[in-house]
Amino acid sequence: MTASLSRTVLLALLALGGAAHAQYTGPKVTLTYLHGFTGADRPVMERLIQQFNATHPNIQVRAQAQPWGTTWQQLPALVASGRAPDVVVINEDQITNFIARGAVSPLTDAELKAAGINKARFYGPLFKTADYEGRSYGVPISSVAYVTFYNKDLMKKMGITKVPTTRAELLAAARACTTDKNGRKPGQAGFDPKNLDTWGISLYNNWVGSRLAYAAILQNGGSLVDKTLNASFNSPQAVEAVQFLVDLVQKHGVARPNSTEEAELAAFSQGKVCFFPSGQWYLDRFEGQKMNFGVAFVPRIGSKQDAAWGGSSHLTLPRQRPGYDANKRRAALEFINWMTQPAQNLTWTEAGSLPTMPAVANDKKFEGRPISGVFEKLGSIYATSGFPWSGQVLGPFDNAWANAYSGKMSVKAALDAGVSEANKQIQQARKTFQ
């Protein structure tokens, strides 16, 4: 076989394998890479970078890990002074703001194609997290999500055989789980919802607690912002969804009033509550406690679609000074493609992330693990992104949830007040973006 023939065969094989993109062949470049994976995820990231450098002799990635907050404060100055790193990881709550302010550059379809990055290999809403006004700005590398932890032992004791997936099932199961200190059930005469011994579901007053309200609103066909990106979380769909959650406390007595995340976490660990909705990041903790628990997708509280909140991190290319080396950009795209391949993403799940693509979720490694209970619906996880003023929207939204949940205000009044505050602030923020 001649050399040229063997090369053709090799190329054909690569094409069949789906990796038919032009590998970076330019001169040797060094890329700076800024990321905020500074915790237990740091060694995993460093291992991946080492692997990349070892397999890409003409691209050297020099990574710098620093706390996320530092990055958000430094990035504008770095970009403005023309000293931006070549690749930066930006999280879902910050990304649209940086896009709208022009800190990151769009990834064109041609570029993505040339680098071999196929949008379709990721979960749709996850990839769209870094989209703005019809263009893509980042590729997802890491993902966390809101899930429902459930206590198998308590459910069994209360005679619940099925993990609830609908509003009616959730309410029925939550009622079955609830008993007051005198042993009475909801609906029985003398039932005291203020002194619960066990209860159905954990609701609580902080921002994590408010993400369940976000899921419920999305499930009902509502949203945080409307098409003009003004706050809209007081739509009839939103009010209806949040009202159901507040009713779990006020009407049905199957959740505790005025509770905190710590208190509910402790209660769930002690087997006092059946369903604990929260971030999947508590997985390690429950596994470490040897609890008999499962993980399910957030039950369908709304009438339109499945949905849960998710957070994510995206590899982005910051805006560079004029005359920036085009080879570096090509090499950076190659790095992004490699880092977000199924093999690397599978490694990355060791750091506590959820799979970013179905190809990884289907891996045998996850069979029988509690977390795989949500994998089927990973495509229904939505970040709070797409609008540049996340602070102006989420602050008032979280406050509105706290006011509604604590019963300080009616649901409608709390959401109306939140929207009014958010829109006043958005009106000011718009001036900055002109």
Added chain:
Amino acid sequence: MSLSLPRAAAPRRRSTRPPLVPYLYLLPFALLFLVFVVYPVGYGFYVSLHRWDLLAETRPFVGLEYYRNLFDPSTPQAQFFWNSMRNTALFTLVSVPLLIGTALGLALLLYRPIFGRAFFRAVFFLPGILTVSVMGILWRWMFDNQIGLVNAVRTDLLDLPPVPFLSTEGLAWLPIVVGTVWWTVGFNMTLYLAALGNISQSYYEAAEIDGATSWAKFRFITWPLLGPVTLFVFVTTVLASFQLFGQTLVITAGGPNRTTQSAIQYITEEAFSNNQFSSAAAMSFVFGLVMLIFTFLQFRIMAKDARGES
């Protein structure tokens, strides 16, 4: 006490040139002061007068717009900034007397040669070495609505209903104030202990011969002689209380309904969560001005005291 410096030899020849050496000694500090204080403050003022974003292509001059916002009741800034200023003032008003009174009380108790004195001094001083996040989480847990020690005592020992401290307006201040006193009282106590050590025993011996009661001894000897240190403690504690930030952030996150949000916390939110840097800069200057007025008033009192007019 008077400090007497060795008298410098009289100059042989009067020089008309100002001496250079003192200025050379001052130069390093002056440079640092210019670079890290004067320049940033000036730049911050520039920012507050423009619609400023590092990434924006234009940064138009808007004059006093962001200052006017603070006095226009229809803006969120006016509402939340003055709310946070009121919260901060309230905290200062409540915590300063506690921090001074408790410190003085503890110092008086621990100044006497009681058993375990060193141990107790350490017990009251040690919380001060904790970081604000450790202290905050500790007191958040103590006052948790459901699992806190305070509520556990109420429900399990006293058979009272639990109180949702962290989510009740007004009550949410309790863990913040109690936590802050526990956390910082040791420092003031140490200052008082040192001051007590400087009071000559002869005053008390003379008072005892005159048949003075304990209260009279405190009222006419201890308290007046602690005057200068009380002023010092007062000024530093007021300034520290105005800078309230970490405790409310960790314990209540400013809630419920922003009723425990401190001024610095709101300024941080406006700058780094809302990305309204000019607005935050304007607030910082107004906040700084209020602090300056307070400090000025305190210096006036201190100066009076130094002249013996108080």
